[in-house]
Amino acid sequence: MKLFNKVAIIGVGLIGGSIGLAIKKRRIAREVIGVFRRTSTLKKALKKKAVDRATLSIKKGVEGADLIILASPVFSIPGLAADAVKYAKEGAIITDVGSTKGWIVGCVEEMMGAHKMVAFVGSHPMAGSEHAGVEFAEGDLLKSAPCIVTKTARTDGRALDKIKKFWKNLGADVKVMSPASHDKSVAFISHLPHIVAFSLAGAVPEKEMAYAAEGFKDTTRVASSDPNLWADIFLTNKNEIMPAAKVFEKHYKNIARALSRSDYAGIVRILKRAKSKRDKLRDP
Amino acid sequence: MKLFNKVAIIGVGLIGGSIGLAIKKRRIAREVIGVFRRTSTLKKALKKKAVDRATLSIKKGVEGADLIILASPVFSIPGLAADAVKYAKEGAIITDVGSTKGWIVGCVEEMMGAHKMVAFVGSHPMAGSEHAGVEFAEGDLLKSAPCIVTKTARTDGRALDKIKKFWKNLGADVKVMSPASHDKSVAFISHLPHIVAFSLAGAVPEKEMAYAAEGFKDTTRVASSDPNLWADIFLTNKNEIMPAAKVFEKHYKNIARALSRSDYAGIVRILKRAKSKRDKLRDP
Secondary structure, eight states: OOSEEEEEEESOSHHHHHHHHHHHHTTOEEEEEEEOSOHHHHHHHHHTTSOSEEESOHHHHHTTOSEEEEOSOGGGHHHHHHHHHHHOOTTOEEEEOOSOOHHHHHHHHHHHTTOOSSEEEOEEEOOOOSOOSGGGOOTTTTTTOEEEEEOOTTOOHHHHHHHHHHHHHTTOEEEEEOHHHHHHHHIIIIIHHHHHHHHHHHHSOGGGGGGOOHHHHHHHGGGGSOHHHHHHHHHHTHHHHHHHHHHHHHHHHHHHHHHHTTOHHHHHHHHHHHHHHHHTTOOO | OOSEEEEEEESOSHHHHHHHHHHHHTTOEEEEEEEOSOHHHHHHHHHTTSOSEEESOHHHHHTTOSEEEEOSOGGGHHHHHHHHHHHOOTTOEEEEOOSOOHHHHHHHHHHHTTOOSSEEEOEEEOOOOSOOSGGGOOTTTTTTOEEEEEOOTTOOHHHHHHHHHHHHHTTOEEEEEOHHHHHHHHIIIIIHHHHHHHHHHHHSOGGGGGGOOHHHHHHHGGGGSOHHHHHHHHHHTHHHHHHHHHHHHHHHHHHHHHHHTTOHHHHHHHHHHHHHHHHTTOOO
16 A cells, blocks of 8 residues: 555655655655646656646645645745645645754644644755756655654644655655754754855855865855755754854864964864764765 | 886875876876885785885985875975985976975975975875875876966976976876965865864764764865874965955854844845855856
8 A cells, every 4th residue: 555645745846856756766655746836847847757747736736635745945834834734635744844843843833723634744854955956856865864854742643653654665764853953953964064165155266266176165065055945944043053153163263273373283183073073974 | 208217106195196096097107116104004005006116215215216296294295305305316306295385385495495406396286085095096086186286486497397297197187376376275275164174073063963964964074184184284374274264254254144133135145146156166
């Protein structure tokens, strides 16, 4: 038996499109329908075979779906959830893929109130790249990627289990946590690195970039990410990003101070501590 | 006719070993001899076939060599150059692969004084990775890599031409500039990104690293680089790194300030500027 009969993906870009491809590849649902804002994207997604069917109507997309996935920029998610709830069938599950969870889950749960017919579970599959658009979608994007699923006092247990199973079936490495814990983690390991990469790319004089080698390219790669998408993320997780930024500044200033004093042993000590942490993530 | 008869590489690690492999692959010299400090590295390099012959004696390595390449950490280069000059034959050329050029070229030219028998030309092949050691050496490491060759009032024209030709034959994209211009460029596109990556890796709480995805890995990859190697580089290019760091801080603070004010349009504007610069480096 398939996990779902009909899955609707609202917003079929890099992530939504990759989810569609993975569902089809792994035969997790009978049918995947994509909901689009623009005909141009709709055509691209059909050509890529990221969805089985496509529509510009939320109503048509959502009707009869067992699972509704909101895969659009953070600020648009609560509004789309409200639209989806209107047309969703009894027993449907709604999830999202937004990069901040406290704000989204809070807004959606508040909006849904005591709605018993439809369940909402927040998700954050931590995959993607600096690219945007369904043309970059890949069926294996979620394979081995961390995927955080959120649990709150209002989360429906049956829906939570089904969402966990869904992401696991797509190949992701699923962890359950509160929206607050999620937001603190991603502030450090995703949002702060983006701020730093954007700052670095912004700081380098254009004429020096002719000599950029792999180190610079790696360090600034995510600065090619979508500015609007990331402005949403930064603003909705501001309360966790600001303290994480303070920790970064402390470490940065320690190196700058040691350098200004020409403190060789001090610099080596700081770099060694940073290296020993980063080395734990190295590919074997 | 081969470009060189005998090439001596002093310090056969990631870069020195890759140069040895490339010389042999492209048949640029008749013989490559490696000079080592440790027998363990010597054995690894011979096993990897990074050099034809190996010795622990600088005298033996340098004697009769047409080209002597100093491929050891920055602070050790002037001392090794002084040793090499003692045993070098008339007409030999010495170059290095150090990541800062002002300090190295200044020290070596000062040491050599009016020595007419041996020429020195500074080089910086901008290849490598966060890995260290001859076991990671690759014959194609320098292919398409930027390679800066320095020219000063004291640089011998014939030696400069030969060194340019040498790196070109190894597949590198050669640019000639003054040590000062080089140091300013690398402060921005290499040294500053390393400081930022080390700071970021240092700042992230260890328990959050379980959720690190590609973005974090890319942004901090170079924080796995060798701490001693990089302490040398930071200290010898301090005068260019400190002002570059100020520019980075300005850009970083602009984002932090816009975020603290929840200035959506301001954040988008800053991110867009950074993205448009970084996009120019994107693979097609």
